[in-house]
Amino acid sequence: MAASNDTILGVLILARHGDREGFYQDPTTYTATTTVITPLGTQQEFQLGQELRSIYLNASSPSFISGVNGTLVNQTQVYVRADAGGELGVIYDSAVALLQGLFPGNSNYTTDLANGTTVEGALGGYQYVPIESVEPNEDVSLEGYTDCNTFDDWTTEFYNSPAFLQKSNESAAFLSQLPPYLDGRPVTLENMIYDFMNVQFIHNAAFAKALPPTFLAQALALASYHEYGVFSSPQAFAGRTILPIMLSELESIANASNPLKLAYQSLAYKPFLSLFNMTGVAQQNPELAGIVNYAAAVALEVRQPSSGGEPVIRFNFKNGTGQEFVTYNFLGTTGDVPLSALVNHVNPALINSTADWCTVCNNTQDRGCGALALAASQASAAAVKANVGHHQRISPVGAGFLGAGLTLAVFLAMFGVLAFVGVLTVGRGRSKARSTGSKDSEEKA
Structure with a gap:
């Protein structure tokens, strides 16, 4: 530096x-x-x-x-x-x-x-x-x-793009040489399994000795093309x-x-x-x-x-x-x-809040989106009811908070006092204790 x-x-x-x-x-x-x-x-x-x-x-x-x-x-x-x-x-x-x-x-x-x-x-x-x-x-x-x-749709679109199909054709000869080193795993450019090769190369002496010298670098290049195309x-x-x-x-x-x-x-x-x-x-x-x-x-x-x-x-x-x-x-x-x-x-x-994410990702069920949609619906219904009964409009409030606070907010929405706020980046989250043991994990390349 x-x-x-x-x-x-x-x-x-x-x-x-x-x-x-x-x-x-x-x-x-x-x-x-x-x-x-x-x-x-x-x-x-x-x-x-x-x-x-x-x-x-x-x-x-x-x-x-x-x-x-x-x-x-x-x-x-x-x-x-x-x-x-x-x-x-x-x-x-x-x-x-x-x-x-x-x-x-x-x-x-x-x-x-x-x-x-x-x-x-x-x-x-x-x-x-x-x-x-x-x-x-x-x-x-x-x-x-x-x-x-929306991300899943884009990924599928990328795999069907002329550029990706051309790259797949160009790499077919190399990919056809990989099965002997993949322990029965199928390989395509869509499912480029560089991660398996890299882990084996680091930890498996027999694999590292058997793999031809250029294969790992070639696999990394294809995986990088794949992953950069998806995430950029x-x-x-x-x-x-x-x-x-x-x-x-x-x-x-x-x-x-x-x-x-x-x-x-x-x-x-x-x-x-x-x-x-x-x-x-x-x-x-x-x-x-x-x-x-x-x-x-x-x-x-x-x-x-x-x-x-x-x-x-x-x-x-x-x-x-x-x-x-x-x-x-x-x-x-x-x-x-x-x-x-x-x-x-x-x-x-x-994307500044969970509510924004739900909209952009066209998701109404996962990661709290279902609860947010329900809260918004209940708040809207409460507003309509209040307007009819009191000739006074009550505006529904947007939502973004998840977890236990979300459940409480949904409950409050039934009484016309729903008050969610965007949670993604408005401030520091609470530090949570976690075990460091193995859980669900991953990577794809």
Whole structure:
């Protein structure tokens, strides 16, 4: 990363999970099977955390975040979210491992007791950083593409496009050579199973020895074409739903009255593809138009220029373990970009609430959409009834909140006092405790 005299106000980190066991996702809906993180995956994330610490929390670093407590974590300065959908425990566990490297155990993490003794935190002063587990059924921000009928329609359309059919024909000869290495799994460009090959190549010595030298790279190229085509479309739901919370975090960091210094989101690879397209990074840097590696990370620095003016954003990216962070141009320009320019560029495409998502995705049943539709119907009926009885119109109110609060709001709607608010990015969610064991998970490429 290039040094400058700017003040680093804070940073937003987006990091892909670490190495995991094999996993399959439906090529159209992207529903997934179960997988778990591996010891290698935890090491990859831990090392990424250490590198981020050396860059942003080391007082001698030129990119040290101004005002941050890099010794003992200040929970008002740090906000962490982890996707609890597709790869479930893998993504959450990756966040835990990264945070161990970012905020390692510290002997100063102690408390003095009334009896005069001093107690050090467990595990050598291990620092417990709250992680918000983002449950897809309650919050669509990190997996806006699943259960989305519009996304499924686009995926089918892409598979039937002349460009995809041409690519399928061009790759047919190579694909026909893969079955001996796939343990009976069928292979087509629609169902490009690079993930199986990659997992086996990392963990299965016999497979790695038998696979011809160029096959894994060729499979990755086809999978990248496939996945970038799906997630960089005009229906880039993975980016359109995560960007509102990203912008909120960047604006909070830029706000001098807000204590937030470091925001971190633990993700699958899909949002990266959408974001690279929506911000123009992939157009200016074609090598980024593809699947990112395990433990890949974007670091969006919020900088206050030494010359004054509004805060700017610097786009840094490293594509996995063993790679260095590189600064990339984006939004069709060179150098850092004013925060307002980023906001204005992506704002027209944003999906800002669950209610908006239900409409755009043409979904009236899943992820709370059915309850929202029912609430709106009941509120409308209550308004009509009140208008007839009192000659006074009562306007129905839109809805966006999910979970237990949603159930309560639906109940209140029966009495004419429904009051939902958009929930996707209007503020921080509550941190939830989660186990780190295996749950439903996935990936498709």
